[in-house]
Amino acid sequence: MKFKPTLLAAALALACGLAQAVTLRVADVGDVQSMDPHSLNETLQLSFTQNIYDPLVSRGKDMSLKPGLATKWTQTSPTVWRFELRKGVTFHDGTPFTADDVVFSFKRGASEGSDMKGYTNPIKEVRKVNDFAVDIETNAPLPILPDTLTSLFIMSKKWCEENKAERPVDRRKGIENYASFKANGTGPYRLKERQPSTRTVIVRNNNYFEKFEGNVDEVIFTPIGNDATRVAAMLSGEVDVMEPVPLQDVERLKAGGFTVLQGPELRTIFLGMDQKRDELLFSNVKGKNPFKDVRVRKAFYQAIDIDAIKSRVMRNASSPTALMVGPGIRGFQPDMNKRLPYDVEAAKKLMAEAGYPNGFEVGMNCPNDRYVNDGPICQAVAASLARIGVKVNLQTETKNTYFPKILRRDTSFYLLGWTPSTTDAHDAISALMATPTDKGQGQFNLGSYSNPKFDELAAKIASEIDDSKRNAYIREAFKIHADDVGHIPLHQQALAWAMRSNVSLVQLPDNRLFFKWVTVKAK
Template sequence: MSRQFFKASLLAVALGLSAATSVPAQAAALRWAAQNDILTLDPHSQDHNTSNTIGAHIYEGLTRLDAKYQVEPSLATKWTYITPSQVRFELRQGVKFHDGSAFTADDLLFSFERIRQPLGTKQTYVSGIKEIKKINSHTVDLILEAPTPMLLTNLSNFSIMSKAWASKNKAESISDYKSKDENFASRNAMGTGPYKLVGWQPDQKVSLVANKDWWDSNKGNVTELSYLPIKSAPTRVAALLSGDVDIVTDLPPADFLKLKEEGKVKLIEGPEVRTIFFVMDQGSDELRDSSVKGKNPFKDRRVREALNLALDREAIKRSIMRGLSVPAALMIPPGVNGHDAALDAPLKPDVERARKLLAEAGYPQGFEVPLNCPNNRYVNDEQICQAAVAMWARIGVKVRLITLPFVTHSQTFQRFESPFFMLGWGISTYDALYGMQAWGHTRSSGADGNFNFGKVSDAKLDALIQQIKFEPDVAKRNAQIRAALLRLRDEHLFIPLHHQVRPWAMKPGVETLHRSNDQFEGRFTSIK
């Protein structure tokens, strides 16, 4: 017995998923594995893709994205622009929450106030909405600050929660995730979506069952869905090959070609609209735990450019990603509105110029700084960080690598305790504004800069983002996006590394849609 198969067998026994006891395919049970767990079940707390993906099975928005990523009705059946800044939504009648209670406008108004609470990181999805006025139990008017081009797409990610359930369980407020606080909504859920939560065992399993009373119908036949976070890449692959899981949505690059040649599993190849990058604390007067005292090297554009020049992205693509990455200069990937391949050519590595820039900035011998990196979130994240540390060492920047599971990594940088850290950002709206507003705009108490944990603050970038938010003319808006992306690139406000390519692997009997937003959907999936 191979070591990988042995690990997978142990895992299956622990989770009750061994081949001998697995649910027959005809019962439409599907076991889905990826490397990291959800952070919370609270639909308004953390803008984290795995948590959002599970949440989208349970909760719904006024709109949703169809199989081709186009906006279609969900909990709203119709919307009418009374004026450019007032939109009337007719809510779907007869919809029930999973406990049988009726969905009404009161739940929408409650959820709107809740998602805007400052302890969450999802305010971007209601950006531009000044207020929601209730007309009657199933009609509301959204009053906008100004015409908002991304309104309908953003609303697909605004989850509607039961007001009565939240009140009954004292979960009206979002808990302070970064301080490890929880409330009832952190580990329980009450939505209207296609699946009901059965339970969550952290780091082991999320269990869902089909909602037989859902207002819509699934395109597939999956009635039981289990999500299994398996950190070890060899163990995930072994579990797929041994039949202990049915689909893996983050196939390691090292296994891709081998599995493709062997032909034992079905592979779906496709890009992911996610960029991996490094964030620098550019707001603090002194970097935390750095050798530089009394000032912050990251405030100097020359230092940021030097760190950028030190990275050999093609080497990382070749040796670590096995070809499954697209070296990046822009902070948004192909497939997102605003991306331009002509602008997305990264700097060629230049150690000598990087050293010269550091010397000009006053650091001829370099400096020391810690780097926080997740070890279970992005494709080969820890290995990438190790390679980057070695590359930065060549220009005299001594980086102390700290690797953590993403749940701890995320809490650390959200407490502003990481002066330098890796982050990945998927563009769920397929428009550049979503990312730029969250991590590029100066931090505020609302949606602007709500994920800006590097304290980036650039007046020109802020002005462009404000224009992009409300510009109705497509050509003008795209020109503003281009200018903002160039500002991000040329000022080196972040260090983009690459855009991920994300193949999925599954048993031959599984049929599903590959989603470039990396959000597996049970409603589009069948198994036999």
């Protein structure tokens, strides 16, 4: 049988294309919990889904704002911003992207079950101007509005309605829907395969509106919770990129010819305490809540040996902190970053003054596959608190069960990490420290710390356009929170990613990985 020259050429071209397809194999300590971009405001979740979905405003390699699905934005009044939308964009199923999808996505992000209410909380209304323009009106002036939109991804109104996914799933209730396992974005990659807790595969979207800087056609993402197993997979060639690198294996991987990228992360690791319930859950104290007493909170703070955690648990790959935001975040106050001294005797005295000379029992919730050495950190905290008579009943578990539990506030004492996606202090002030409301403020203030004066300052910080005044408000808010011991900040952890020598990528300080920037060279 003879092939026509044109058919033969086409067949050869196809074969060459297939032969040159580049696959990137990525391993992480935990899994992406859902394909729904509005269901969980967690870094790994957002890092992965940002490759499938796009926001109106994106970030560049230097963390500066850049056009996403919006090509430009202008402030038309103190409370109104107009966003001009990108034309000619289609979702992965071929549906054209329009302003209707933007209006729908913001409404969805503000709906029941959404974890994105912290971003939609300041917004009064999103109005369609025409098919390729929307006006976003805020409740009060919000000069950092574009910064707040980088993590709110746009979904297809038509697709969500057709598949009964008009609202995001509520991770607190363990509910799933079509968008939990399927995806239809405008992003650089399309979802090909989803096997929760096993592997997720995405492939290049050849209709993407931006030029690819990398050459990766397919990404196979595999969660490997065990540190030794993850490192073994790297050493054996089963994966090309892994994160995080166990601190004890950094030098071993470097010696093996692998590239290990290390750098400061914008994330702050901290402890939260239930300050709302009249009787503390998971405790032997009945009829009252010790954490309502600032002396108890301060005693816990001063009993924790942060230097031991830094040297022994974190192998010096952490920076102890007194603030809920770290360097690199707009509004960080370096001169205020002074922790209360580690002082067991002072802590014992405070406990006695508060009426607990012999301490008490308390349950503590902690993930073991989310942050760097999260389980060992909590064990070290428990050991420190034992010195003041506090018996910590520690429960460590996978983040898949940990997050739903603490997000429904079924906790007394917990560990959490936070990276302000806006790179601005107001993000942490509003989400972590302000009094929780049903509109999204304080959505991750899981211990319900509350101070009316702090809330007043949070509102001023959001709307103030004068930098010096805004900075003064931030300082005052930080001082109030520190004096109240609203939370117990621990440290900023360091990033550690490993990759094969033929892989090049961009490590951002918010710990997000854009696959469109990854290049895999032929060996």
